[in-house]
Amino acid sequence: xxxxxxxxxxxxxxxxxxxxxxxxxxxxxxxxxxxxxxxxxxxxxxxxxxxxxxxxxxxxxxxxxxxxxxxxxxxxxxxxxxxxxxxxxxxxxxxxxxxxxxxxxxxxxxxxxxxxxxxxxxxxxxxxxxxxxxxxxxxxxxxxxxxxxxxxxxxxxxxxxxxxxxxxxxxxxxxxxxxxxxxxxxxxxxxxxxxxxxxxxxxxxxxxxxxxxxxxxxxxxxxxxxxxxxxxxxxxxxxxxxxxxxxxxxxxxxxxxxxxxxxxxxxxxxxxxxxxxxxxxxxxxxxxxxxxxxxxxxxxxxxxxxxxxxxxxxxx
Amino acid sequence: xxxxxxxxxxxxxxxxxxxxxxxxxxxxxxxxxxxxxxxxxxxxxxxxxxxxxxxxxxxxxxxxxxxxxxxxxxxxxxxxxxxxxxxxxxxxxxxxxxxxxxxxxxxxxxxxxxxxxxxxxxxxxxxxxxxxxxxxxxxxxxxxxxxxxxxxxxxxxxxxxxxxxxxxxxxxxxxxxxxxxxxxxxxxxxx
Numbered sequence: 001x002x003x004x005x006x007x008x009x010x011x012x013x014x015x016x017x018x019x020x021x022x023x024x025x026x027x028x029x030x031x032x033x034x035x036x037x038x039x040x041x042x043x044x045x046x047x048x049x050x051x052x053x054x055x056x057x058x059x060x061x062x063x064x065x066x067x068x069x070x071x072x073x074x075x076x077x078x079x080x081x082x083x084x085x086x087x088x089x090x091x092x093x094x095x096x097x098x099x100x101x102x103x104x105x106x107x108x109x110x111x112x113x114x115x116x117x118x119x120x121x122x123x124x125x126x127x128x129x130x131x132x133x134x135x136x137x138x139x140x141x142x143x144x145x146x147x148x149x150x151x152x153x154x155x156x157x158x159x160x161x162x163x164x165x166x167x168x169x170x171x172x173x174x175x176x177x178x179x180x181x182x183x184x185x186x187x188x189x190x191x192x193x194x195x196x197x198x199x200x201x202x203x204x205x206x207x208x209x210x211x212x213x214x215x216x217x218x219x220x221x222x223x224x225x226x227x228x229x230x231x232x233x234x235x236x237x238x239x240x241x242x243x244x245x246x247x248x249x250x251x252x253x254x255x256x257x258x259x260x261x262x263x264x265x266x267x268x269x270x271x272x273x274x275x276x277x278x279x280x281x282x283x284x285x286x287x288x289x290x291x292x293x294x295x296x297x298x299x300x301x302x303x304x305x306x307x308x309x310x311x312x313x314x315x316x
Numbered sequence: 317x318x319x320x321x322x323x324x325x326x327x328x329x330x331x332x333x334x335x336x337x338x339x340x341x342x343x344x345x346x347x348x349x350x351x352x353x354x355x356x357x358x359x360x361x362x363x364x365x366x367x368x369x370x371x372x373x374x375x376x377x378x379x380x381x382x383x384x385x386x387x388x389x390x391x392x393x394x395x396x397x398x399x400x401x402x403x404x405x406x407x408x409x410x411x412x413x414x415x416x417x418x419x420x421x422x423x424x425x426x427x428x429x430x431x432x433x434x435x436x437x438x439x440x441x442x443x444x445x446x447x448x449x450x451x452x453x454x455x456x457x458x459x460x461x462x463x464x465x466x467x468x469x470x471x472x473x474x475x476x477x478x479x480x481x482x483x484x485x486x487x488x489x490x491x492x493x494x495x496x497x498x499x500x501x502x503x504x505x506x507x
Binding site for chain 1: 381382383384388389391392395407408409411412413415416417452480483484487505507
């Protein structure tokens with residue numbers, strides 16, 4: 001049983017010794033890092049756990065007049081969970097991508113999304129008045145409390161499936177962030193304004209691979225088409241409004257036309273066909289935004305949360 | 317409060333000097349990932365304010381990429397350096413708006429990047445990023461053939477270079493190769 005009041009130093013030791021091969025030398029390294037007195041020239045650079053790791057450090061957290069805190073928090077959770085869960089899927093490609101360059105690329109895209117998720121979850125914890133941190137929200141919620149769309153949680157499949165998923169997500173999220181850049185909440189607007197530029201790189205990457213595979217060999221085209229066919233039933237959910245989105249955000253129905261037009265252009269240029277498939281069924285009209293997920297989310301969360309839950313309150 | 321009196325003008329001038337000195341301290345902090353550049357070269361240091369009454373220093377940083385893991389270290393470094401320089405009351409704040417752009421990298425920063433073997437971003441190249449349609453062509457990645465200005469090799473200066481991967485060792489860099497001297501190099505990409 002872990003003692004939640006364990007002092008930071010002994011928690012550090014615990015974390016170090018829990019890795020199979022570490023011994024006393026590793027303990028010493030960890031402890032010296034944690035205890036190093038920072039010098040003026042920045043030796044002892046060790047920012048984590050110092051209070052500087054807050055992604056909204058010193059940012060004005062006041063809610064603009066007329067915005068409901070609970071609604072804003074729920075909306076930030078929806079967008080933040082989308083980013084967090086897709087980041088987790090993207091970094092699963094590490095050591096598994098077809099080439100090192102693709103592995104680095106996918107990890108980079110995941111890092112952008114993780115950064116957006118940190119800001120959005122932090123904002124959610126402020127806006128709902130609970131003061132929950134990004135870590136509280138990422139590591140200590142259960143499956144039904146996550147508000148991401150189901151598109152981001154399904155297993156990676158093959159490279160074509162992952163590229164197709166990224167194409168759908170990045171295109172939609174890019175259009176959404178453009179609209180949210182003018183949102184009355186300054187934090188959400190700032191996240192979106194920076195996100196627009198990052199998502200443009202994501203769209204470019206997914207578009208380039210869709211073209212390369214679609215316009216490559218007959219076999220690569222077949223695989224890319226299969227990826228699009230498999231992911232397309234999850235697209236409709238991205239255009240389906242939850243009441244919170246209508247009240248405090250951008251109505252996702254407004255994204256349908258520009259997103260379908262952009263996707264159609266990419267698919268046509270790749271020599272592929274826009275899939276004609278029915279949307280994935282919901283449970284009495286409820287889906288990811290209501291906390292109703294596919295069976296893929298549970299194992300993903302188990303992996304994402306296991307270290308934080310094994311060492312509650314650990315600092316390093 | 318600025319007044320018309322000589323004494324008032326003197327106070328304002330004194331605060332400005334203190335502010336400039338505090339700026340110099342914060343501006344000299346190196347970037348954790350590109351230590352040849354300072355936070356001022358990188359355009360990350362947005363502002364420094366000194367309260368004329370209390371002497372409290374507030375430094376504003378604009379983070380680069382959403383996922384940049386160096387932000388916490390930058391903030392801690394600025395705080396530490398200002399305290400070490402004798403300012404007892406220091407606050408570091410993040411400023412998210414306007415978002416950081418490679419256009420904020422100073423001319424000196426670009427020169428230092430090139431000197432360190434990293435091709436700097438094209439000046440003004442960040443403007444169209446994120447707007448408009450994504451290109452639907454798979455053109456050659458070599459510069460000189462595209463509409464964008466060529467990327468010169470930071471080693472030999474030749475413009476016959478090609479992109480190997482748009483994503484590299486850090487979020488802000490792409491991996492390139494010079495076709496003249498055959499050396500690979502990193503390039504800070506426009507955002």
